[in-house]
Amino acid sequence: MTSAMTLETLLWFVGTAFVVAQASTFCTTIYLHRCLTHTGLKLHPALCFLMHLELTLATGIVPREWAAVHRKHHRFSDEDGDPHSPYLEGLWNVLFFNVLMYKKEIKNQKTLETFTPNWEDDFLDRIPKIGKFGPILGQATLVLTFPWIAGLDFWIGAPMGYAVWWLNAGFYVLLNAMINSICHKVGYRNFPNQKATNLRWVALLTGGEGLHNNHHEFPMSARFRAKASELDLAWIFIRIFKALGLADYKESGLATIKRP
Ligand SMILES: [Zn+2]
Ligand SMILES: [Zn+2]
16 A cells, blocks of 8 residues: 555554553553552563553653552542642543643652652663653654554655554543543442542443542452443453463452442
């Protein structure tokens, strides 16, 4: 194929970006969120390395920073001190500017010291400025591989590969912002004492993260689903990892709630 932009090329372009963003979303919920931040899940070091590598290339996230901001969010949840509450900042502001709120908070050294004391860096964390170089490497990977993935001439596919990375980043940022904004205001609550809400369609797009009301009630549970009708796709992967001896979790919180 040599034409610059056919419908098929467009589908490869958007589809590749969406698949990469989904991979990052699953690495976020399984590794960053359930394992590192809340420690309700243990993962094999090889799995941790692969998921950390994926996040480094596709998002540039530094795990300690993510964990600190998120633990602060749980500590103050929708009250003064919450880094991204739609009750304090407004729903639309968190939906569209969540990434700026995150970037502001990670510059706060006190947040890192208070919420991630005694943090142990892994191999990737020890590479200087990895949060900046990671995305450049990720972009280079897509520049080199996208022409082959989409069956395009190199000089057409290469710049598109670069754009795929940015579209992936846009998808990823929006999916995360949806959890922090709409999943604190719109949806249903299994646990009415929590302001966070569950939204099934967001859960479907975010590997189960949209079951945010369940998660706020049982933050250390490796499982986010509380009802049989709720879909927690990451939980399916976690069960497979456990069956393969690559994961372990405490039988606590939602993991012990019987299906209604
Ligand atoms: Zn929340
Ligand atoms: Zn959490």
